[in-house]
Amino acid sequence: MINEITMFIQQVAQYPYLQNALYTSVLVGIICGVTGCFIILRGMALMGDAISHAVLPGVVFSYMLGTSMFIGAFITGVATALAIGFVSRNSRIKDDASIGIMFTAMFALGIVVMTSLRGTSVDLMHYLFGNVLAVSSANFYTTLAIGAVVLISIVIFYRPLLLSTFDETMARAAGFPVKRIHYMFMFLLSLVTVASLQTVGIILVVAMLITPGATAYLLTDRFPVMIALSAMFGVLSSVIGLFASVVYDVASGGSIVLAASCFFALAFFFAPKRGYFIRLLRRPGAGREAEITS
Amino acid sequence: MQNTISVKDLSVHYYGKQALQHISFDIGAGRIIGIVGPNGAGKSTLMKSMLGLEKYSGSVQFSGEPVDKHRSNIAYVPQRSDIDWDFPVLVKDVVTMGRFVHVPWYRRLAQSDKKKALEALKQVGMEQFAGRQIGELSGGQQQRVFIARALAQDTDYFFLDEPFVGIDMNSEKIIVSLLKKLKNEGKTIFVVHHDLSKVETYFDELILLNGHLIASGPVQEAFRADTIKAAYGDNAAVLQSDKEMVVVGP
Numbered sequence: 001m002i003n004e005i006t007m008f009i010q011q012v013a014q015y016p017y018l019q020n021a022l023y024t025s026v027l028v029g030i031i032c033g034v035t036g037c038f039i040i041l042r043g044m045a046l047m048g049d050a051i052s053h054a055v056l057p058g059v060v061f062s063y064m065l066g067t068s069m070f071i072g073a074f075i076t077g078v079a080t081a082l083a084i085g086f087v088s089r090n091s092r093i094k095d096d097a098s099i100g101i102m103f104t105a106m107f108a109l110g111i112v113v114m115t116s117l118r119g120t121s122v123d124l125m126h127y128l129f130g131n132v133l134a135v136s137s138a139n140f141y142t143t144l145a146i147g148a149v150v151l152i153s154i155v156i157f158y159r160p161l162l163l164s165t166f167d168e169t170m171a172r173a174a175g176f177p178v179k180r181i182h183y184m185f186m187f188l189l190s191l192v193t194v195a196s197l198q199t200v201g202i203i204l205v206v207a208m209l210i211t212p213g214a215t216a217y218l219l220t221d222r223f224p225v226m227i228a229l230s231a232m233f234g235v236l237s238s239v240i241g242l243f244a245s246v247v248y249d250v251a252s253g254g255s256i257v258l259a260a261s262c263f264f265a266l267a268f269f270f271a272p273k274r275g276y277f278i279r280l281l282r283r284p285g286a287g288r289e290a291e292i293t294s
Numbered sequence: 295m296q297n298t299i300s301v302k303d304l305s306v307h308y309y310g311k312q313a314l315q316h317i318s319f320d321i322g323a324g325r326i327i328g329i330v331g332p333n334g335a336g337k338s339t340l341m342k343s344m345l346g347l348e349k350y351s352g353s354v355q356f357s358g359e360p361v362d363k364h365r366s367n368i369a370y371v372p373q374r375s376d377i378d379w380d381f382p383v384l385v386k387d388v389v390t391m392g393r394f395v396h397v398p399w400y401r402r403l404a405q406s407d408k409k410k411a412l413e414a415l416k417q418v419g420m421e422q423f424a425g426r427q428i429g430e431l432s433g434g435q436q437q438r439v440f441i442a443r444a445l446a447q448d449t450d451y452f453f454l455d456e457p458f459v460g461i462d463m464n465s466e467k468i469i470v471s472l473l474k475k476l477k478n479e480g481k482t483i484f485v486v487h488h489d490l491s492k493v494e495t496y497f498d499e500l501i502l503l504n505g506h507l508i509a510s511g512p513v514q515e516a517f518r519a520d521t522i523k524a525a526y527g528d529n530a531a532v533l534q535s536d537k538e539m540v541v542v543g544p
Contacts, residue, residue: 159394174395175365221427
């Protein structure tokens with residue numbers, strides 16, 4: 001193990017493409033971790049999954065037109081978020097069904113157009129499953145810019161975001177523009193997905209959005225701490241995944257997500273206050289407490 | 295005009311069904327107003343429409359102006375069931391949220407905001423729980439924390455949705471005496487409530503609902519055997535003698 005780690009460090013020091021990969025995956029770990037905390041607490045895990053799948057046609061069209069795939073992905077991501085809201089507001093279809101309809105439609109469109117382009121599908125497979133080793137330095141700078149926009153927005157709008165997540169009705173009564181906050185957040189979510197395309201890929205982005213945040217949620221009762229822990233788990237998973245992908249030559253996206261899942265499993269069973277085992281031990285007491293509060 | 299509320303011909307439709315029909319009333323400052331009626335009478339709907347959170351027809355005026363001009367002057371306490379009690383916030387964090395309205399996005403919370411939050415927490419007798427996660431409290435304690443958040447907002451209008459559901463007697467007493475104190479300072483306080491036994495002691499004014507307005511006005515006038523019967527039908531029994539009225543019901 002020690003040998004492999006030294007080898008990994010040496011290789012990263014030696015090859016610029018690995019440095020790009022490392023910096024990008026660290027960045028992706030941070031922005032996914034931070035955004036993910038809001039996604040979990042707003043109950044928008046399915047929405048995260050939807051937006052990430054919905055960027056596929058955007059990527060494919062950009063590829064055909066030869067423009068930056070970030071632009072196309074971003075446009076289809078935001079359009080899907082708007083379409084989901086439009087359908088659920090203007091019919092009796094509920095949110096989750098509307099999400100299911102819109103994102104599969106977009107994803108299907110992406111697949112159909114993609115398969116119509118003979119001989120070029122290999123590159124696009126990178127976006128489906130991610131390949132952090134193929135990240136160029138231009139990609140890195142785009143990710144850096146996106147990360148800056150996302151993090152600065154979250155810092156600036158931290159209080160309205162937190163309040164509308166925790167108590168939407170009160171936030172509306174007090175005059176916070178809750179709808180605009182929601183769409184701004186969807187916009188950030190599309191950006192984050194686009195930034196994560198190359199490291200973990202469209203299909204697994206949702207794991208990076210949810211798993212580190214969920215792990216942190218089991219470990220703390222304070223939201224700022226949850227954000228910090230979530231970012232930390234995001235970064236650790238990214239680095240471990242990159243390590244596995246370099247040293248053992250396995251898929252980067254899958255390794256990153258597996259690392260994140262392992263952290264979650266550890267927290268689920270062994271978290272000091274909310275872990276499975278500690279709850280087993282406390283069960284009689286916990287039962288009584290529940291009776292009093294109900 | 296200060297701190298008054300005037301509702302004229304307010305109606306709410308849900309998918310073609312009328313939830314509220316032609317509600318009108320006027321409320322002066324320094325009153326505690328009970329919005330009372332059976333389940334499904336539209337009590338919460340009325341409160342939310344007054345706050346502009348539901349689509350309605352008709353007009354609602356705060357001190358002669360639309361609600362949007364008074365947003366930062368309105369404190370709202372949601373039903374306990376609307377809150378995610380697993381949310382990673384501590385008691386003091388929740389109360390501090392009451393200050394968010396008054397702090398523009400480019401400024402950090404000041405020491406004075408934190409002090410105000412702590413004072414509000416003391417007023418409801420919850421300061422020793424400041425560092426607890428909100429899910430670890432009893433129902434009454436949770437409700438007191440949200441009342442503290444409303445106090446920290448420093449507003450003239452208060453809207454409380456079912457604040458006395460599932461809470462202990464001590465918490466109820468603390469909250470009621472706080473509301474009376476606020477009233478004496480000239481605040482206007484609306485309370486959605488369904489327990490008929492406390493109506494006469496808690497409220498100055500009553501809005502008795504069952505889809506439409508059954509009675510409104512000072513409690514002594516609006517809370518009568520016939521109006522209760524009209525609102526609750528056979529679900530409430532009213533025993534009346536010359537001087538006393540006993541209400542048996544929900």
